[in-house]
Amino acid sequence: MEHKRWIVHIDLDSFFVSVERKFNPDLIGKPVLIGGSAERGVVASCSYEARKFGIHSAMPMKQAMRLCPHATVIRGSHGLYSEASREVTEIIHDSVPLYQKTSVDEFYIDLTGIDRYHDSYQLATELRQRVIRETGLPISFGMASTKTVAKMATNEAKPNGQLLIPHGSEAAFMAPLPIRKIPMLGEKACQKLYQYGIEKISHLQKTDVRFLETIFGKHGRDIWNKAHGLDEGEVVSEHERKSMSTENTFHTNVADLKTLETSLVSMTEELASKLRREGLVTSCLAIKLRYANFETHTVQEKIPLTAAEHILIPGVKNLLKKAWNQNRPIRLIGVRMSNLCRGSYQINLFEDNEEQIRLYQAMDNINFKFGDKTICRAAGMNIGTRNFNPFMRG
Known part of the structure; x- marks a missing residue:
């Protein structure tokens, strides 16, 4: 009997800001910008409080300071982030049989088949609590049948939350969300779709796959599949x-x-x-x-x-x-x-x-x-x- 897939996507919330706040709790609740110098640097990361002012990563620091003059600017300290990333990786490595580290603050875990012995959602919940307890860093996860839907679930669970998308409810979960929430669907593709009045994922789900193929070529089918929660992507151990x-x-x-x-x-x-x-x-x-x-x-x-x-x-x-x-x-x-x-x-x-x-x-x-x-x-x-x-x- 083939087991239903269970994929967990884990993301450390505002990772660099969270690490800084761990060592300086005075920064909690304040708009924080991390990056190069205020004069010529760019924003590497910013807190949720700063994002409310329209600030995002890769924005010139000067521009960010104009949008939010009372923000605290911190020169990033790589060593701290590398160490924190290593700590979280070790906890995940100890806890699950198969995981993929896709960036310093992001992981996919494959728990398919584990439900023969454990409640998969419970295991993911305990893992999240262990990371919070042992590292002091806020973390979110989404759990679903595919990598795409799991990542989208994490984004809806943030900050510092968790969300399970049961099998069969992927399309319904995605339907009300804006199309830009689909991972790897770039700004150019979104702009093209907006021209046809396709703004929500529900609109994409009702669109004929052949229509998408005429606009995007072979990628049209990928977009259609993702909009329906279909994604064959495997969790690949990082040994390669x-x-x-x-x-x-x-x-x-x-x-x-x-x-x-x-x-x-x-x-x-x-x-x-x-x-x-x-x-x-x-x-x-x-x-x-x-x-x-x-x-x-x-x-x-x-x-x-x-x-x-x-x-x-x-x-x-x-x-x-x-x-x-x-x-x-x-x-x-x-x-x-x-x-x-x-x-x-x-x-x-x-x-x-x-x-x-x-x-x-x-x-x-x-x-x-x-x-x-x-x-x-x-x-x-x-x-x-x-x-x-x-x-x-x-």
């Missing part, structure tokens, strides 16, 4: 991508610090760009050194979650200083970034000001269109015999 790495073997052994650093910078840029493209961040940085006699050393360190070169490059240079015995020439050097998880965009907003964010986005856009290594920092331009012009294709 735990690290990414790259290495460089020199033609002749190298004992020159500048050459080694240049090679490390170039590899770090390449990996950081790849992280951002895949929407990932790393919290563990490592370098590998292989000496002329093939003896190999690896040194690593835990870092706050990031995908930004201006944090990663000083990190690899520091590891090189720690690891390298400067009297010995090197034949191979490598960089590895591990403990990967989702959430790059939001995380990078903490240490970046507007100019840096735009620079990264511009670099990533050019590299994405023309292939890696099109544009890079001056420091990464001369590797061995290869020369790069930052405005020429590599």
